Each structure stands twice: as C-alpha cells, then as structure tokens.
Amino acid sequence: xxxxxxxxxxxxxxxxxxxxxxxxxxxxxxxxxxxxxxxxxxxxxxxxxxxxxxxxxxxxxxxxxxxxxxxxxxxxxxxxxxxxxxxxxxxxxxxxxxxxxxxxxxxxxxxxxxxxxxxxxxxxxxxxxxxxxxxxxxxxxxxxxxxxxxxxxxxxxxxxxxxxxxxxxxxxxxxxxxxxxxxxxxxxxxxx
Amino acid sequence: xxxxxxxxxxxxxxxxxxxxxxxxxxxxxxxxxxxxxxxxxxxxxxxxxxxxxxxxxxxxxxxxxxxxxxxxxxxxxxxxxxxxxxxxxxxxxxxxxxxxxxxxxxxxxxxxxxxxxxxxxxxxxxxxxxxxxxxxxxxxxxxxxxxxxxxxxxxxxxxxxxxxxxxxxxxxxxxxxxxxxxxxxxxxxxxx
DNA sequence: TTTCACCTTCCTAACGGTCGTTAGGTTATA
DNA sequence: TATAACCTAACGACCGTTAGGAAGGTGAAA
Numbered sequence: 001x002x003x004x005x006x007x008x009x010x011x012x013x014x015x016x017x018x019x020x021x022x023x024x025x026x027x028x029x030x031x032x033x034x035x036x037x038x039x040x041x042x043x044x045x046x047x048x049x050x051x052x053x054x055x056x057x058x059x060x061x062x063x064x065x066x067x068x069x070x071x072x073x074x075x076x077x078x079x080x081x082x083x084x085x086x087x088x089x090x091x092x093x094x095x096x097x098x099x100x101x102x103x104x105x106x107x108x109x110x111x112x113x114x115x116x117x118x119x120x121x122x123x124x125x126x127x128x129x130x131x132x133x134x135x136x137x138x139x140x141x142x143x144x145x146x147x148x149x150x151x152x153x154x155x156x157x158x159x160x161x162x163x164x165x166x167x168x169x170x171x172x173x174x175x176x177x178x179x180x181x182x183x184x185x186x187x188x189x190x191x192x
Numbered sequence: 193x194x195x196x197x198x199x200x201x202x203x204x205x206x207x208x209x210x211x212x213x214x215x216x217x218x219x220x221x222x223x224x225x226x227x228x229x230x231x232x233x234x235x236x237x238x239x240x241x242x243x244x245x246x247x248x249x250x251x252x253x254x255x256x257x258x259x260x261x262x263x264x265x266x267x268x269x270x271x272x273x274x275x276x277x278x279x280x281x282x283x284x285x286x287x288x289x290x291x292x293x294x295x296x297x298x299x300x301x302x303x304x305x306x307x308x309x310x311x312x313x314x315x316x317x318x319x320x321x322x323x324x325x326x327x328x329x330x331x332x333x334x335x336x337x338x339x340x341x342x343x344x345x346x347x348x349x350x351x352x353x354x355x356x357x358x359x360x361x362x363x364x365x366x367x368x369x370x371x372x373x374x375x376x377x378x379x380x381x382x383x384x
Numbered sequence: 385t386t387t388c389a390c391c392t393t394c395c396t397a398a399c400g401g402t403c404g405t406t407a408g409g410t411t412a413t414a
Numbered sequence: 415t416a417t418a419a420c421c422t423a424a425c426g427a428c429c430g431t432t433a434g435g436a437a438g439g440t441g442a443a444a
Contacts, residue, residue, distance in 0.1 A: 002419080017301060021212035024404065033420070036405080040419050045404065105361050106294055109209060145380065154373035162354030169297050181346035188337065189381025194393080216430065225394070228431080232393050237430065387444075395436070402429070410421070 003041040006031050011052045015099035019049055019108035050114060053103055056096045057122050063090065064126075068133070076137050077187060080156065084179050087160070088167060098168045127153055145192050152190060159186055195233040198223050203244045207291035211241055211300035238303060245295055245310050248288045253314065255282065260325070268329050269379060272348065276371055279352070280359060290360045319345055337384050344382060351378055 009030050013022040024045060028035040042048040067086050071079045091097030107115040130153035138144050144152065159182055167175040201222050205214040216237060220227040234240040259278050263271045283289030299307040322345035330336050336344065351374055359367040 018210055018212060018298065020210060021300070023402080025402080034422080036407095036422085037420050039405075102298055105357055106210065106298060108213070146376075151373035152377065154370055155377050158354040158358070158370050158374045159351065160354075161357060162350040162352075165297060165353060165357065166350070178346060178350050181343035182350045184338075185344065185347050185378060185381035187381065189377035189379065215428080217428080226396080228396085228433095229394050231431075385444100387442105389440105389442090391438100391440080393436105393438085395434100397433085397435105399432075400430100403427080404425105405427105406425075407423085408421100409423105411419085413418080414416085 002031070002033070006033075006038060006041055006048070007052055007055055010048050011056060011099050012095045014049060014052055015095040015102060018102065018106070019111070024048075046111060049108070049111065050118075052099065053115060053118050056100050056103075057118060059096065060100060061122065061125075068129075076134075076143060081183060081187075084160070084163065084183075087164060088172060088175060091164075091167060092172070097164075101164065101168055123157075127157060130156060143191055145190060155186070155190075159183075194223070194225070198225075198230060198233055198240070199244055199247055202240050203248060203291050204287045206241060206244060207287040207294060210294065210298070211303070216240075241300070241303065242306060242310075244291070245307060248292050249310060249314050251288065252292060253317075256318075260321075268326075268335060273375060273379075276352070276355065276375075279356060280364060280367060283356075283359060284364070289356075293356065293360055315349075319349060322348060335383055337382060347378070347382075 006027065009027050010022070013027050013030075016022075024038055025035045028038055038048065042051060067083065068079070071082060074082070087097070103115060104119055127150075131149045134144070134149040134152055138147070138149070146152065163175055163178045163182065166178045198219065201219050202214070205219050205222075208214075216230055217227045220230055230240065234243060259275065260271070263274060266274070279289070295307060296311055319342075323341045326336070326341040326344055330339070330341070338344065355367055355370045355374065358370045
C-alpha cells in the first residue's frame with residue numbers, strides 16, 4: 001500500500017519540520033516517487049496533513065486501549081507509573097508521538113480549528129476513562145486521599161504531558177530524571 | 193528605535209507561525225517598511241530569529257528575578273503558587289512566552305544547536321536557583337518531606353511546563369482548571 | 385560656516401530557488 | 415475498457431537575499 005507509506009513518511013517529516021517546514025518534494029523523494037504522484041493519493045498538502053493527524057490519533061488510541069487492558073490486573077501504581085515507561089518505549093523510535101505533541105500544541109494556523117476537532121474528543125476521552133479507572137479502583141480498595149477523581153486524572157495527565165515534552169525535546173535520560181523527580185511527590189500527594 | 197520594533201514584531205510572528213511559517217515580507221508589512229529594509233538591521237532571517245530568542249530569554253530572566261525578589265518575604269506556598277498566576281498574567285497579552293516555549297520544544301532544525309546553547313544555561317540557572325531557594329527555606333523552617341531539593345525543584349519545573357503548555361494551547365480557563373487539579377496533590381506530596 | 389565624505393536607513397528592482405498545484409500523457413492492473 | 419498510479423513539464427506565487435541608489439544626518443576639514 002503506497003498510500004500508507006506516504007502517510008508514514010509524512011508523519012515523520014511533519015514531526016521534524018512542522019507543517020510549513022515539511023515539503024512534498026522531500027516526502028516524495030523518501031518514498032521513492034515524484035512529487036505530483038502524491039496527488040493520486042491525497043488531494044493536497046492539507047489533506048495529507050489531516051490524514052496524518054487522524055491516522056496518528058487512531059493508532060495511539062488503539063495502543064492505549066491495549067496497554068490499559070493488558071494492565072487490568074496490576075496494582076494501580078504499577079499501572080500509572082508503567083504508563084510512562086510504555087510511552088517512552090513507544091515513542092523512542094517512531095516519530096508519531098512527536099508529531100502528535102507538535103500538532104497538539106502548535107498546529108498550523110490555517111488548520112487550527114480542524115485539528116482541534118480531531119484532538120479535543122481524544123483528550124476528553126482520555127480524561128473520562130482515566131477518571132473512571134481511578135474511581136473503580138478506589139471502590140475496591142480505598143487508596144486515594146481525595147475523592148475528586150476527575151481532578152486527580154487531570155493532574156496525572158498534566159504530569160504526563162510535562163515529562164513527555166521533556167522526552168521529545170531532551171531525550172530519554174532527562175525524561176527519566178524528571179519522572180523520578182516528580183513521581184514520588186505526586187504519588188505521595190495522591191494516596192491516603 | 194526601528195530595529196527594536198522589528199524584533200518585537202518578529203517575536204509575535206515567530207510565535208504564531210513558527211520559524212518556517214513566518215515571512216519577512218509580512219513582518220516588514222506590519223512594521224511599516226519594505227522587506228529588504230530589514231537587512232539594514234539584521235543580517236538575515238536566521239540572525240533576526242536568534243536575536244529574537246536572545247531578547248526574549250533576556251527579558252524573561254529579568255522579569256523572573258524581579259518576581260522572586262519581590263516575593264522574598266512571602267510564605268513558600270504563596271511564592272510557588274503565585275508564580276503560576278504571575279506566568280499567566282505575563283503571558284496573557286504578549287506573545288513572548290509562546291515564542292519561548294515553541295522555540296524550546298520545536299526549534300528550526302538547522303538552528304537547533306545554536307538555540308540549545310541559548311536555552312540550556314537558562315534552564316540550568318532556573319533549576320539551580322530554585323533548588324537553593326527550597327534549601328534555604330527548609331533551613332529556617334522544616335517544611336519538606338524529603339531533603340532532595342534538586343529533585344523537588346525539578347518536579348516543580350515539570351509541573352510548571354505541563355500547565356504552561358495548557359496555557360499557550362488552550363487558554364486561561366483550562367490552565368486554571370489544570371492548576372487547581374495538580375497543585376493540591378503536588379503540594380501535599382511535597383511537604384511533611 | 386560651508387563643504388564634502390561617510391554612514392545609516394530606507395527604497396525599487398530583480399535574482400535564483402522552492403513551494404504547492406495542475407495539465408496531460410503513459411503504463412499497468414482489474 | 416475503465417481506472418488507478420505514476421510520470422514529465424510547467425504554472426504562478428512566494429521565499430530569502432542582493433544590487434544599487436536616494437535621502438538624511440553626522441562630523442571633520444576647509
């Protein structure tokens with residue numbers, strides 16, 4: 001499927017150079033075709049970009065579901081902390097995570113609203129599922145200091161983003177450093 | 193000073209469109225001059241961009257020093273929490289903060305190393321000053337759970353970045369929401 | 385005090401290059 | 415035979431940059 005190869009190459013280029021910085025010529029070069037051939041698969045640069053966003057979010061969603069499902073039986077702290085390791089492992093080689101973060105924070109101005117329409121439901125779903133997870137765990141075993149699970153989930157997501165930025169920007173070492181700094185404090189503040 | 197007006201306009205454009213997306217024509221238009229006139233003040237786009245980074249970091253550094261100095265006598269939690277309010281107020285109208293964050297996380301590829309040379313000392317200084325502040329406060333009054341002040345400072349900075357991203361991306365409302373979610377947990381985890 | 389050279393700042397015009405995109409044709413697959 | 419996938423060629427638009435010159439101010443020499 002050439003169309004999919006174009007998409008993945010595009011993700012990598014958009015991640016590294018941004019929407020404006022990436023060029024269809026260079027994407028086509030890496031795929032091994034000529035620039036106009038891209039138009040046999042996508043309507044234009046915007047279409048390719050939005051398809052890349054959609055594809056990336058869809059893939060991430062599936063991976064997240066798989067992770068949380070596989071950790072269903074684990075203790076809560078292993079699950080929440082393991083998520084960070086999982087994120088690091090997942091985003092080490094592939095550039096999809098970097099692309100997602102870049103687009104979330106700095107979408108191209110002219111596609112801002114359309115990007116938002118793709119992202120906002122994603123974040124809301126994340127928040128909702130996490131809130132439910134915390135609440136259910138608390139029902140079986142009173143682990144938390146507060147019963148405001150929505151805010152606890154939001155706090156967790158905030159920290160996720162904080163260290164994830166460090167991951168895409170400064171690499172694995174500083175990421176682990178940050179994680180080890182912030183997690184004990186956060187966890188201690190969270191539980192009873 | 194026309195040269196300074198160009199610089200500030202450039203900051204605003206680079207913040208909104210990124211290095212590749214911003215164009216010298218549009219910057220010149222907003223300043224009220226023609227594009228080649230920029231070359232009377234800066235050697236080229238790269239020079240203008242790096243000057244903008246330097247100027248922004250220099251200004252931020254001065255403002256930070258002023259804030260922490262003015263809060264010298266305040267209780268620690270007021271100082272640390274007030275910093276978030278201060279950040280929000282400072283970055284509401286001006287685009288300098290957005291520019292700084294964007295450049296820190298997604299510098300133009302070809303200027304990556306030079307940008308790093310400007311940013312890394314800045315973050316290191318922040319981390320060092322904050323560590324010292326926490327240690328000194330603890331000497332006068334035992335407030336903290338742990339005595340690893342370096343990691344506590346790092347955790348604080350991580351949270352700062354996490355919510356600050358929310359500020360530049362989603363605006364004031366979601367920023368406050370996140371801050372109110374994460375702060376009580378963080379503070380509870382930090383103190384004895 | 386005038387003159388002249390110099391420098392800064394701005395301009396118009398134009399350069400080569402890259403961008404995204406389209407037209408139109410070829411080839412292979414279904 | 416129709417359609418999808420690719421090609422070459424070329425389009426207009428914009429990019430950063432340079433050349434070359436006009437205007438105005440500054441400061442030293444006459």
